[in-house]
Amino acid sequence: MKNIIPSVKGTRDFYPREMSIRTWLYGKARQVSESYGYQEYEGPLLETIELYAAKSGEELVKEQSFVFPDRSDNLITLRPELTPSLMRMVAQRQGQLHFPLRWWSYGPFWRYERPQKGRSREFFQWNIDLIGEASPEADAEMVAVMASFYKATGLPPEEVRILVNNRRLMDGELNTLGLTPEQRPQAFRLIDRRDKLSPEKWRDYALDLDLSPGQFDQLVALLENRELWKQSDEMVNFFRAIDALGVSDYVQYDPQIVRGLDYYTGTVYEGRALTPNIKRALAGGGRYDNLLADVGGAPLPGTGYAMGDVVITLLLEETGNLPQELDISPAPxxxxxxxxxxxxxxxxxxxxxxxxxxxxxxxxxxxxxxxxxxxxxxxxxxxxxxxxxxxxxxxxxxxxxxxxxxxxxxxxxxxxxxxxxxxxxxxxx
RNA sequence: GCGGAUGUAGCUCAAUGGUGGAGCGCCGCACUGUGGAUGCGGUGGUUGCGGGUUCGAGCCCCGUCGUCCGCCCCA
The missing domain is CATH 3.40.50.800 (Anticodon-binding domain)
Structure with a gap:
């Protein structure tokens, strides 16, 4: 081992066994995507840093992207996510595309962060989006696609669940609690972190946002209210569609799901393993109705999610759902x-x-x-x-x-x- | 970027500060026209790397790199 040049930190070697799993996973994504009529597309793996500076989070661009100068001293970024590329591709041909767009993609992404269980610096991601349709039924379709993927890989509702909430609903509720428009985005972050902090620290965090003790108690009550969705027509219609699509077993309302990214405007969803060993989200996404306009296109609603290969593979391994005998020769x-x-x-x-x-x-x-x-x-x-x-x-x-x-x-x-x-x-x- | 663990054969792991081992794997033989089993034999290492302490370091100390677990962020 002494003279072997080490691999780049956070990258993985795909020996035939791992490669066959990767190909199998790609195949499942394809099968499920196509079963709902989605078309495969792909963007460049290299993008300018400006593409992400426009929209993506500050941290994602400045701290977590691979950025380096090319031979002409232009700053090149190894794509950390696909949505900005997708938005550009749509904006560039907005006039000639047939909406709603149903597109999916499976490819490599890079994020410069600390590698650990479930996280690597180079990973594969399945992206799927429905663009040009603002109805709650469109969100329901995306969630149904996700559920179908779990079903297709042998994961029953007992092992994986899709948690759903709606930001418009939450925003309205926070408004009712008397939170100012400035406080509300911060409150979303607060809600997002409830499971990660101790109850005491979480309360301190809340009070730091100038929530009164009364508001705090009301917020807690809000987050315990599993029936909150019934107050939103959007959510009611969403769940009706979920039922019709036959995936209710996999989907459940959770007022605590708000997702970290700022650009979500409506329904948000997150795939979670119910297994105790896997705490990270399997997949996450939601509705983003302002994104295309933000990159210079005409306003167009969209909804979609991304699923990374690392965590889902861990779960499939743990639950015994990876196909066996994947490393044999193709020549029998x-x-x-x-x-x-x-x-x-x-x-x-x-x-x-x-x-x-x-x-x-x-x-x-x-x-x-x-x-x-x-x-x-x-x-x-x-x-x-x-x-x-x-x-x-x-x-x-x-x-x-x-x-x-x-x-x-x-x-x-x-x-x-x-x-x-x-x-x-x-x-x- | 912060905190904590850890690093010994291809893999999983042993070895009180005193000559680095086992199991599995791999290769060979038993079996010169036939695989998995069994038996026997063999291959296997600058103990991640660099310093330091010591008569003596795999073991103790410092640094560094990798890995793992948290935090941050998120797929």
Whole structure:
């Protein structure tokens, strides 16, 4: 290990096993996104810093982004999130796009923060957005997509839940409590942190915001009120749609969910694991009706969320929902090399078989058959072929089913059929 | 960026301040036309790195880097 150049801090190596999980996860995102009619898109991985300075949080840009000068001394940012790129892409072609837009994306992002469990500096994120529709039913669709993803990955409502609230509703309630327009955004931060602080510290924090003890008590009562949503037509319609979409089991109202980002304007939602070991949000999003106008487009409402790959993978691992045997060879058939004289004949046999559409791995050089069979076993092959002098003289080949140890000697032109049978799990020899 | 732990073979971990080990893995042999099992043998390390204390440091001290757990932030 001494002379190996270390990897960049916070990055991950994807060995075949991890890579197959990554591909599988991407596939699930695709499957679920497309099942609701969403189209895949992608933005650049590199952006100017200005794109984020316009909209994203101060901390995200200044503290948590990878920023460096290129050879022309322009400041380049490795994208920390996708929404600004999406907003630009929409604004640039606003006139020629068909709304509502249903778009999804899956790609790498970078944030310069302290790596720890569930957080790395380079991660993959599934983004999905519905743009151009302001109805609560649009938010319900996004939440239904999220629920469908959990369902598709084998996570039942007992293990994962989507918590929902509405900022307009909360803003109105805070107004009723007598909080000034200046106090309300801070109150959102206060609410957001309730679970992270001790009750005493949280109370101190609240009183620091000049909440009176009376207001504080009312706020606490507000956050305990699981029926608060009934006071909002938007929420009522939202939950009706959730019901119709068949995902009520996964969704629950929680007055404490407000989300950290400032740009959310309406319904907000967050995927949470109910497992005690995973405390971070699995996914988070909400309605942002002012964002497009903020980057220079015509006003257009939007709603969407992002899901990072790290936490969801931890949860799927913990709940045993990751697919098994992901690290086996894509070629379930190994052609052995009997000896030097039969090397090229074996290569020809493998090439012939590939032409029939089979995935065939060839042992590269002659070796003891025992060693080659062992290798076949290790790479997860299900059939091994032997082309020895006897077989070669008759244009035959020995085909061994590595699952049940059956072995057959067949003419080479019948090999594809037999191999296909073995791979299909039919035991015939 | 702040606080706390930790770092020994490919992996999981042992070793009172006194010559660094085990299990698993890997390779080989038993088995010169056949895998998983078993047995035997072998490969395996500048104890993360750099200083310091000491007759002597894997062990104690300082620094540094990585990892992990919190905080901040958030996917």
């Amino acid at each position: 058939v190994l052609v052995t090399i009997f000896d030097e004289n039969l090397l090229l004949a074996s290569y020809r046999l493998a090439a012939d078989l590939r032409r029939t559409g089979l995935n065939i791995a060839c042992y590269p050089v002659p070796a003891k058959l025992g060693k080659q069979f062992k290798y076949a076993d290790r790479i997860g092959a299900r059939a091994a072929l032997v082309l020895g002098p006897d077989e070669n003289a008759q244009d035959q080949v020995t085909i061994k089913n590595l699952i049940n140890r059956d072995q057959a000697l067949v003419p080479q032109n019948e090999a594809p059929q037999l191999i296909s049978k073995i791979l299909a799990g039919e035991e015939s020899s």
